Amino acid sequence: MQDVNEVIISNYMSNGLYFSVAASNSTGKILKITLPKQSEDEANDEIIEVHPNFKLSGEYRDVAKDISGIYHGKKTGLELDVLELDVDKSNRQLPVKSEFMRNVLVETFNIPYGEVGTYKSLGDKLGTRAYRAVGTVMARNPFPLLVPCHRVVKSDLTLGNYGGGREMKREILKKEGVVLKGDKIIKKYPLRQ
DNA sequence: TCGATGGCTTGTA
DNA sequence: CTACAAGCCATCG
Numbered sequence: 001m002q003d004v005n006e007v008i009i010s011n012y013m014s015n016g017l018y019f020s021v022a023a024s025n026s027t028g029k030i031l032k033i034t035l036p037k038q039s040e041d042e043a044n045d046e047i048i049e050v051h052p053n054f055k056l057s058g059e060y061r062d063v064a065k066d067i068s069g070i071y072h073g074k075k076t077g078l079e080l081d082v083l084e085l086d087v088d089k090s091n092r093q094l095p096v097k098s099e100f101m102r103n104v105l106v107e108t109f110n111i112p113y114g115e116v117g118t119y120k121s122l123g124d125k126l127g128t129r130a131y132r133a134v135g136t137v138m139a140r141n142p143f144p145l146l147v148p149c150h151r152v153v154k155s156d157l158t159l160g161n162y163g164g165g166r167e168m169k170r171e172i173l174k175k176e177g178v179v180l181k182g183d184k185i186i187k188k189y190p191l192r193q
Numbered sequence: 194t195c196g197a198t199g200g201c202t203t204g205t206a
Numbered sequence: 207c208t209a210c211a212a213g214c215c216a217t218c219g
Contacts, residue, residue, distance in 0.1 A: 034211085044217095098215085098216075098217080099217060100215095100217090101216090101217095123214095128214085128215070128216090129213085129214050130214060130215040130216055131214070131215090132214070132215070133214085133215055133217075134216090135215040136216065136217065137216085137217095140217090145207095191216075
């Protein structure tokens, strides 16, 4: 597999919020997704920071639209195989940095719409007690929304932290039908442990 | 290489 | 309910 030399950035705007996705020009796989931003530049800049060689194109606009949909509470038909999940064994600018990171991201992807998992439940599935390390993977998730780290909460069912802020996490979960009281999920089910 | 740092968890008070 | 300590272990500089 060759290096990522150039990425294709596509955008989508909805309700004044801008989303960007970056795909590899060689494999077509998604390398990075941004959370909603106030402007297109702001969204693009987050990607360009990591991938300075880029071109803008509408090629992945449909993907960006789906990402925007997830933010607004819709389900997505996108599958895991749109993502670049190869582990970055050397210095190839790939987003997934370790087997551990890949495993955590895949497990997170499998948390269904409207359900939640916990940092602990993910760790347990992977046979590790490195719950904090699970949180670190969430914090560095290159594919927010599509890999639904917003559905990963603390073991006491309070929200925990989120890259886009706790408020954003709460709002997305509410749109998915998760019932909260303050920072705590009160509805016992649906709940994925 | 090794210590510091985390979107955490559990136990104790 | 809050507060703090200790434990965990992958990652980063």
